[in-house]
Amino acid sequence: MSGSVATVSMEEVERVAELANLELAADEKPLMQRDLNAILGYVAQLNGLDTTGVEPLAQIGDLFAAEAGDAGRGAELRADAVAGSLDRASVMASAPETDGAFFKTPKVIER
């Protein structure tokens, strides 16, 4: 991590919005830019901490493994057994557009 605090430009706000599939209104963009910079400025204090050689912790289960060996991990895989699934009609009832068997969307490939 570099020592300097990153500043998010308007172009970056637009690029990140695109990556996140968010359509920001014109008046939302400067507000988001301001807030992102304030928050990133605040989190920059992590720069002050040396984390060389520290293994990243993504899941709490990893801690239990260290605490109690693999037996304490708890994340055993379930049995690979056939079980019922949700009724299709009840799932499709929540879909914005469906033909009863499939979810329908606008055209994916335009000619």
Add this chain to the structure above:
Amino acid sequence: MQPSGCRIERETSEIVTTDTLLEKPATIAVLRAGIVSRTTTATALAESYFARIDEHNPLVNAYLSLTREEALDQAGQIDAMAARGDELPALAGIPMGVKDVLAMRGTTATAGSRILEGYRPPYDATAVQRLRAAGAVLLGKLNCDEFAMGSSNENSAYGPVRNPVDTERVPGGSSGGSAAAVAANLAVATLGTDTGGSIRQPASFCGVVGVLPTYGRVSRYGLIAFASSLDRVGPFTANVVDAAAVLSVLAGHDAHDATSSRQPVGDYAAELNKSVTGLRIGIPDEYFAEGLDPEVRAAIEAGIDALRDAGCEIKRISLKHTQYAIPVYYLVATAEASANLARFDGVRFGHRSKSATNLSSMYRLSRDEGFGAEVKRRILLGTYALSAGYYDAYYKKAQQVRRILAEEFMTAFGEVDAIVTPTAPTAAFRLGEKTDDPLAMYLADIYTVTASLAGICGLSVPCGATSTGLPVGMQILGPHFGEGTVFRVAAAVERTLAVADGAEAE
């Protein structure tokens, strides 16, 4: 208030009910005993709660939907069992509410968002299913910050919840409806979720008990995910004994949640009666530093004195990386949220924009129209932290510091049995006070995010009040799967406060 059910309730408990908004329910044990002995019925109890909801919910805005028919049906079944003399389950006839981020068959699950307006999940979350199986009468779904993102409940698309203690103030968040419903006795107990403090902080603001179970203790199957490495489900109750009773029902392994633990569930009720003499209680200096309201500090210090008088060994400790917890939390939580919320695309459920012309614009416009400002802000921050060029600097760095924070707690629990802190740096703030400053709002979670990151358990228990009568919550933290000890300490705090209240009254 409707008189019928409540009059019966009064006969079976010492709680004096009034027509006011703030009211303490009878305990689960007392209510259940009334149903078993048939001095009251589950039906009358449910009706009395719906009557209170009809009277007070227009102001408090805790419930977003009610399931009257299903609730009365369940109550009727409990009454039929009682009439036959059948053994009744643990929560038989107990009126409860569920935060609107959990799937509950028969009604909507909005997550406080426009994007899920009208969505009706076709199944029950495991936590909900366990409550039903234990005989609870589920009254409806409770308001919250949109996708559980917020500390004041002001981010709900369905309007803020008002704090029953002072209706010009926030109930805390994100489980504001769940906390307010218990404080106003619109439910005996409720379910909330906690990702960075969303059970404990509102419990503190509303003067009720809120439990953060150890990560893996309660299944999240059927929870609309916010940040999966942090999200937990837990109960709100009016007292510690009820919290232990509800957690006993919720806890346990579930094959539907891969992070669910197979650790045996402790006998929490038995823990409550054990003495706290000799328990080592750690008081971390970093939680009593700058930024802590002096009245909150005084209330918590009085609570610590009470624990010392009860025989606890009070030890000052240091958790010196605490200051990094908020930055770590807001990077980890938003990164995970940006991935989890990708599923809201207008295809399978939820809102689809009417203005879309092709698939890509359908995704964008549906999300733009459906998500509120705070959700967009967090998705953007999370996407940024995960994007090429910034991943190592933000997300990986945050995960490294997360390990340091977690190991710091584990080391501390080698020296102490529990850790006591304030739950929040202030009592409930005013509606609108922090809505323009996201960073100031994030700092409301400063004492709660650490336990979220470490996966440890804890709770908030009422511990006095400010000079203007706003509740103060004491946070009690325990090691992984240390719920029993946490309940034991909480029960001791509650007992000493009850003694103090009694003395004042005389």
